[in-house]
Each structure stands twice: as C-alpha cells, then as structure tokens.
Amino acid sequence: MSAVVMDGKELAKSLRVKMKDEVAALKEKGITPHLTVVLVGDDPASKSYVNGKKKASAEIGMESDVLELPDTITEKDLLDLIDKLNSDEKVHGILVQLPLPKQISEQKVIEAISPAKDVDGFHPINIGRMMTGQDAFLPCTPSGIIAMLNENNIEITGKHAVVVGRSNIVGKPVGQLLLNENATVTYCHSKTTDLKSYTTQADILVVAVGKPHSIGEAFVKPGAVVIDVGINRMENGKLTGDVDFDAVKEKVSYITPVPRGVGPMTIAMLLKNTIKAAKGLDLQ
Numbered sequence: 001m002s003a004v005v006m007d008g009k010e011l012a013k014s015l016r017v018k019m020k021d022e023v024a025a026l027k028e029k030g031i032t033p034h035l036t037v038v039l040v041g042d043d044p045a046s047k048s049y050v051n052g053k054k055k056a057s058a059e060i061g062m063e064s065d066v067l068e069l070p071d072t073i074t075e076k077d078l079l080d081l082i083d084k085l086n087s088d089e090k091v092h093g094i095l096v097q098l099p100l101p102k103q104i105s106e107q108k109v110i111e112a113i114s115p116a117k118d119v120d121g122f123h124p125i126n127i128g129r130m131m132t133g134q135d136a137f138l139p140c141t142p143s144g145i146i147a148m149l150n151e152n153n154i155e156i157t158g159k160h161a162v163v164v165g166r167s168n169i170v171g172k173p174v175g176q177l178l179l180n181e182n183a184t185v186t187y188c189h190s191k192t193t194d195l196k197s198y199t200t201q202a203d204i205l206v207v208a209v210g211k212p213h214s215i216g217e218a219f220v221k222p223g224a225v226v227i228d229v230g231i232n233r234m235e236n237g238k239l240t241g242d243v244d245f246d247a248v249k250e251k252v253s254y255i256t257p258v259p260r261g262v263g264p265m266t267i268a269m270l271l272k273n274t275i276k277a278a279k280g281l282d283l284q
C-alpha cells in the first residue's frame, strides 16, 4: 500500500481563499494587514523564499514590502531599523529573514522585534507563551505541520510523536505544539544513539535535520505518518527532503512531499500570523 501524499500546496491555497475574506473584512474597517520583510545580503535561495511570501501576501489582498540591505550592514544599523519598524503603525508584522551575516547576533535581532509584531513567533515572549498554552504568535513551520495533520483528520492525542532535529525554529517548537495537542513526544538529534530504535516507534515522525535521505524505509514503522521538513537544494537545482520519499511512502499511511509539502504551509501560517497581528494580539 502506498501512503496518502499530503499536498501542502493545495491546502495552503485553500487556506488563502479563506484568508482573503478575512483581509477584505479588515479592510472594510480601515485596516490593511501589512508585512515587512527584511532581507540582508543577496543569497538567491533567500530571495526566492522572500518572493514567495510577497506573492502570497498580494494574492490575499495584504500589503507587503521587502527591505533589502547589504550584507555589510552593522548590527546597530539593523537594530535601529527594527526600532523604526516597531513604531511604524502601518507595519503589523516584521520578518527578518534568517540566517544573518556573522557580524550580527540573530538572537539580539529576534529579541529587538516587538513581540506584538513577531509574525515568525521566534521572540522569547511568544515562545514562552506557546509553552504555557497562552495565545501567541506560533512559529510558522510547526503550526503549518499541525494544520496539515488536522486537515487530514490525523489524530494526535495519545500518539507517540518523534521529532528528529532540535533547532529553535522547527524541532523544539514542533515538539511543543504536538505536546500541546496531547501527543507523547520524543526528541532525537545528532547526538542520539541508535536513532532507528526511536523512529521505528513513531506514530507521527517529524524530520527536520537538513540532510537529504537521512530517513530511509528501515527507520519508519508501518502505517506511520511522516512529515518531512527538509528543503535541500541538489546539484541539479531540484529540491529534496530529508526523507527517502519513494521508499518510505510504500510503508507508511501519510507522508508530505518536498517540494509542495511543509514549505507552502509555512508561508500560509505567516499570512495567518500577519492577519492576527493586524487584528491586535493582546499580550498582557
């Protein structure tokens, strides 16, 4: 039996249709959700993601702008710019594209963004609020994964979710969101010994390691749900995930492809967060 391939691109599209109505309703009240993306340097991959964000914003009637800065910018100049955006009433959401050049502390930049405009959900205030189950901006890739599971009517409560990868932007928060949804969560990472002994116990396996074909058929339990967060650019220019898709899909019940899986859902959640920011999130 071959798995159901969860189409993130289609799902993101249907979410955008709903969000377009929400944006129209806000515009009636004189509020146009506005996302400002800050892009430092001219990495072609970053530019391509940023273009995706711009296109998706325009499609649902939101405003967005991209501030392009040279990779020689100082930390102080970037922090000053963030201060300006924090106090600019027209800007509801601020996203500083990561990674940043090495002279700039990513943590300082993340913490400089007003938590009320932190549509990435990376600020410690939002992370803390997520952990304690309060209203917060949720990080986009993790919340996109939960949305995909919900949309496919995949039960999370009581399931064993195994997360491979422990980055601050995907691994750690996706485990937290799965826990909030009543899963039993195991984290694995580069220092885990005998990775396979954990991944083969997973009802829901989330792979976010950034290495192509890290998870083959022998690493999954028959009938599992597999979420592939990896976006690896191959030498031929094509994208591939962290999971050996062709082999694994024959053994599991649901799987996400790369491309057209988690990536488009990440952008959909960013739009959702920007609409939430425009409505005003009460952080008191």
Ligand SMILES: Nc1nc(=O)c2c([nH]1)NC[C@@H]1CN(c3ccc(C(=O)N[C@@H](CCC(=O)O)C(=O)O)cc3)C=[N+]21
Residues within 6 Å of the ligand: 048, 049, 052, 095, 096, 097, 098, 099, 120, 140, 231, 239, 258, 259, 260, 261, 262, 263, 264, 265, 266, 267
């Ligand atoms: N502050 C910040 N926030 C981010 O959310 C952020 C970031 N920095 N830095 C880079 C990563 C990467 N990322 C992607 C989002 C969507 C796709 C996406 O939609 N991918 C398409 C394919 C796009 C293509 O063909 O290039 C897909 O998977 O189908 C990919 C990558 C967001 N990131």
